[in-house]
Structure formats: structure tokens, C-alpha cells
Amino acid sequence: MAAMKPRTGDGPMEVTKEGRGYVMRVPLEGGGRLVVELNGAEAKELGDKLLAVVP
Numbered sequence: 001m002a003a004m005k006p007r008t009g010d011g012p013m014e015v016t017k018e019g020r021g022y023v024m025r026v027p028l029e030g031g032g033r034l035v036v037e038l039n040g041a042e043a044k045e046l047g048d049k050l051l052a053v054v055p
Contacts, residue, residue: 015043 011033015024022043026034038046 011025011027013024013026015022018037020039022038022040024036024038026036028034
């Protein structure tokens with residue numbers, strides 16, 4: 001049986017380096033978190049796209 005982590009609800013947005021990739025955790029409205037794993041190229045592309053739309 002896999003270890004189950006308790007749902008801690010909302011937390012801050014965070015990005016951590018895990019192995020060769022990056023794990024981004026984004027709190028969602030209504031509870032829970034969106035967890036996305038990105039490689040270096042995807043993280044750079046996401047950063048570039050965000051910088052293009054945020055003043």
C-alpha cells in the first residue's frame with residue numbers, strides 16, 4: 001500500500017528542482033493544488049511566455 005500524504009490544502013506557489021526536472025505546485029481556487037513536472041526547456045518556455053504577458 002502506498003503511503004498517503006494528508007491534503008494540506010492551500011499553500012504557497014512553489015517550484016522545486018527534483019532530479020533533472022522541475023516540479024511546480026500551484027494552489028487552486030476551491031482547494032487543492034495543480035502539480036506539473038517540467039524539464040528545463042519547458043520551464044524556460046513557460047517563463048518566457050509569462051514574461052510576455054505580465055507587465
